[in-house]
Amino acid sequence: MFDLTTIFEFTHNTVIFSIGITAVLASLGVILCSSPIYSALYLIGHMICLALLFLLYNAEFLAAVQIIVYAGAVMILFLFIIALLGGKKEIQEFTFERSIAFAFIFTLMGELYLSATVGPTKQIVGNVNPEIFGTAKAIGLELYSKHLVAFELASALLLVAAVGVICLAKFSFAPLKRR
């Protein structure tokens, strides 16, 4: 009854549940805030929740990558741009288009929930050594053998993005007259 495994299970599930709920609430915060800075901060919170969830699901390497790259680099970039450009606080009003959007979104959610009852269609059973599951070593072994092409293409993509940004940001434009 109250042996270690059940307590462990219970704690495990509670933690996952709470972090999940926090993630959902944080995402709601992203879209509902009036100021972009707040939305960015909520997004960082959401990403940290996700990183914790990754840890709980045996993906240490990816949790680290999430924090360092995503929450660390990408969101800092976002914050810089928000600081540079800013944006006015906008007031939310409910228009006809918005109601249609909500209708569609709720339908989408319903359908996705339905998929929860279906379950996986095909059993994929991998053969990873459970001791090293989720570590950098395992990911490295997979990445450079089975998914080499994807890896190379991803690096090419990054190069292209870097070049593109340099091209885009190089020119200075004379500001147009306001409409």
Place this chain on the structure above:
Amino acid sequence: MFASSWLILLFPLTGFIFLSWYGKRISKAFVGFIGCGTVGISFLASLVALSDLLFLPAEEGVGKVEVLYQWVSAANFKLDLAILVDPLSVFMFLIVTGVGFVIHVYSIGYMQDDPEYSRFFSYLNLFIFSMLVLVAAADFFFLIVGWALVGLASYLLIGFYKEKTSAVLAARKAFVMNVIGDVGMVIAAFMIFESFGTLNFIDVFDAAPEMFRPNDDQILLITLLLLVGAFAKSAQLPLHTWLPDAMEGPTPVSALIHAATMVTAGVYLIARCHVLYELAPFTMYLIATVGVLTAIFAGTMGMVQYDIKRVIAYSTMSQLGYMFLAMGIGVYSLGMFHLMTHAFFKALLFLAAGSVIHALDGEQDIRKMGGLKNIMPLTHATFLIGALALAGFPLTSGYFSKEAIILSSYHAEMGNFVFWAIALITAGMTAFYIFRVYFATFIGKTRSPDAHPHESPLTMALPLVFLAVLALAGGFLGPLVDAFLAPVFGHEAHHFHDGILETIALIVGIGGIATAALMYQVSKDRIELMKEVFAPLYDLLFHKYYVDEIYDFLIVKPTKAIGTFMEEKAEKQGVDFAVDQVGFQVKEVSRGISFWQTGRVRTYALNMVAGMVIILLFVVFM
């Protein structure tokens, strides 16, 4: 040997093409030389074909079909580019190219002052070519092709003076009536194809006697429809109204087309299809009736006209009626013989009249002519010979051919007393009106003091002499023609000899001439008095029995009304509207749809989400 017959067709065609391309750039003398030369060479080639035919051994049949090119060779339809060289077609070749050549030479002189000299000769060559295609055709298809081409050439030639409104209208009228005939012929060709499976003359005529009983419905229809074409082309009732108006064309045109060649196409058609007509005695009777009625009809109208060319045109209509009478009775070779002699003396009459018109600078009214006997002796003599031949004076060619027809109308199996009587009366009227013209034009005092008439140049005089000789001597060729054409018609025509009837006809003919002479001696007031007495009759005759007005009211006006209506309602409001609406509605619909493109990213994202929703619906529920 017979392959040289293609040259008969080839030369006028090249003449037409050459003159229409280069005619304006070469000298008038050269144009005349080319124009006449091509027809002359055709005539020589026809002589060669004649000799070939005469020397053909009897077992090779009556004639030969020369195939140039196998055009259509489908499963159940075969059509070749071929010409048929048999006595009938060679006969027509000789007439068409011979008389055509003479008229071409005449035209060199007549059209000398006309600026459109080369156009005239190119059209003349086109006409000769078309007529040759018509008579040389070996199947109904090319017969109809030649038929239509001849109609086109006559349209071009009648409307030659294209600035004259009356000429253009007359050309249009002639063409429309010819097209009516064309429709009949085409339907007949379809029916022939349906019954016989082929359009070839030889195959059809061989198969016809076995396929149909006499007076069968099918064969009656076919012959009647072919008859529509023949009547339209040869200006018989009721499709005759175009012929008098066609005199708007230059005189050589009238001589060639409306005396010697085109109008005889109908007679040729019946002669060619005589096998079919013999199987439909009812149609033959109809032909004879219409022919003899047209003859007297035209005769009455010819008596009161005072345009010299119109009188001769009515006499053409009348003589064609004689030819149709002969065809309807069954004496085909007599009809063809009359065709030949008529070609001679009618062309002669037209050319002599043209000589008079040319001399008087375009005057065509006989009331304004007179006393030309001593000024233009050659024209006078040739006109007199032509008039005697037309009236059937003994020993002229017209006497032999017309007498034979009048006799046959009484004595042949299908002839009867009424035909004979009407033909006889018409002969009297013919003599009267042609001599009325003769007296008015050549005898007595000059009624046209302003003009300075002169005798015609050599190019115009020589053809007159030549034709006059033929008009006199052609009669003696009668038996030869009969023998020559006998193989085509199956038997020689029977020449009847009936002393009593011949004498009666002679008396009627001379009586007509004498009446004309008397009328001429009578003073003017008496003539005016007679006109008043007979006023209503005179009016009726003068206005051509009001047939033109009747046609205008019954046919032309309704057709024009329908045409206008269709253009207003059906065309503008119907078809144009529909087509415009197609484009317009497309624009409207696309304008409606273009509201979808807002240019805003968020709307497009919404569209994407909506699409995803729908696809997932499919996935989930199906």
Place this chain on the structure above:
Amino acid sequence: MGQEFVLLVSSTVFCVGACGFIIRKNPLIMFMSVELMLNSVNFLLIAYSSFLNSLDGQIFALIIMTVAAAEVVVGLAIILTIFRTRHEMDVDQINALKG
């Protein structure tokens, strides 16, 4: 927890992100909604790779992170360029393709 929970959380966050993309006018916030959607998918992939004991899911998630990073960089550069030329932070005003 279980697979249902992962699915529920993931799809909820995804739909929240889609909602945010359609609702907001500020391009930066729209971009952040896109990041939300990508993150939700990452989570789903990694959880399932754990359930199914296969590392393909984690590799896929890693690649997605790469792509997201590249995309953010280029996208922000574009937004920057638009702001420099037009001084607008409202996506609705960029409707030159209208009609």
